[in-house]
Amino acid sequence: MPAAALFTRLHGAAFYKALHQQAAGMLPPAAAAQTWLDVGSGPGLLARMAGAKAYAVRAVDRDTRMIAAAKAWPGAWGEISYAVSGLAEEVARGQRHDVVSASSLLVVLPDPREGLRLLAQLVKPGGRLLVIEASPQMSRIKAWAMLFSGRLGPGGALLALWAMARAGRALPDRLFTSWPGGQSRLPLLDGMANAWLLEVPGET
Ligand SMILES: C[S@@+](CC[C@H](N)C(=O)[O-])C[C@H]1O[C@@H](n2cnc3c(N)ncnc32)[C@H](O)[C@@H]1O
DSSP: OOHHHHHHHHHHSHHHHHHHHHHHTTSOOOOTTOEEEEESOTTSHHHHHHHHTTOEEEEEESOHHHHHHHHHOOSOOSSEEEEEOOHHHHHHHTOOEEEEEEESOGGGSSOHHHHHHHHHHTEEEEEEEEEEEEOTTOOHHHHHHHHHTTOSOTTTHHHHHHHHHHTTTOOOTHHHHTOSSOEEEEEEGGGTEEEEEEEOOOOO
C-alpha cells in the first residue's frame, strides 16, 4: 500500500487520533495570531488539531502525495496552509513559529539529533516544540495485547503495524531528556509512545 494511503488510514484510526489529541492538549489554545508549524505532517492529523485550537497553521511534508491527502481531508479545521517542503527548506525559509511539531518524523531521518536541532531553529524564542514518537517500550507483543484487550477501537490493528515498523528502531529517551531547556513528557498508549514538550529559551 502506498505510504500516503496507509497514513490516511492511520489518521482515521481511533487510537491514533486519541494519542495525538492528548499530545495536542499539552498546548493551550492559541492567543491572538500565534502560529504552529507541523513538519512531516503526512495527511495532516496534528495540523487539523492545531487548527482547531485556533493557531494559524502551516503543515509541510516533502511527499506531494501526503500533502494531497491532507488537502483532501473533509471538514473545516481553522486556518491551515499546506505546502510540499522539507525540514531543511523550512529552516532556510527563516520563519519562526510559536509552536513547532513533528510526529514520527525524527525516527525516519538519517540523523534524529540533527533533526531535533533543526526543528528547534524553527521555534520562536520562548516557544515550544512538540515531538511525538514511539518509545523503546513499543513492541509487537504489547501492541497485540492492547489490540486484543479491545481498547483500541476502529483501526486498532494498525498499532501492530506501527509496532512492527518501530521494533528495535525507536528513539532513545535520552535524545529528549538531554534537551537543555524545560521539558515535559506525556506517556501515550501505556508508554509505547511519548509526547515530548520542549521549551525553547526566550531571548535574554
Ligand atoms: C512516519 S511519517 C509520519 C506522518 C505523520 N506526521 C504521522 O504522525 O502520521 C513521516 C513523514 O515525514 C515526511 N518526511 C520525511 N522526511 C522529511 C523531511 N526531511 N522534511 C519533511 N517531511 C519529511 C514523510 O514524507 C512522511 O510523510
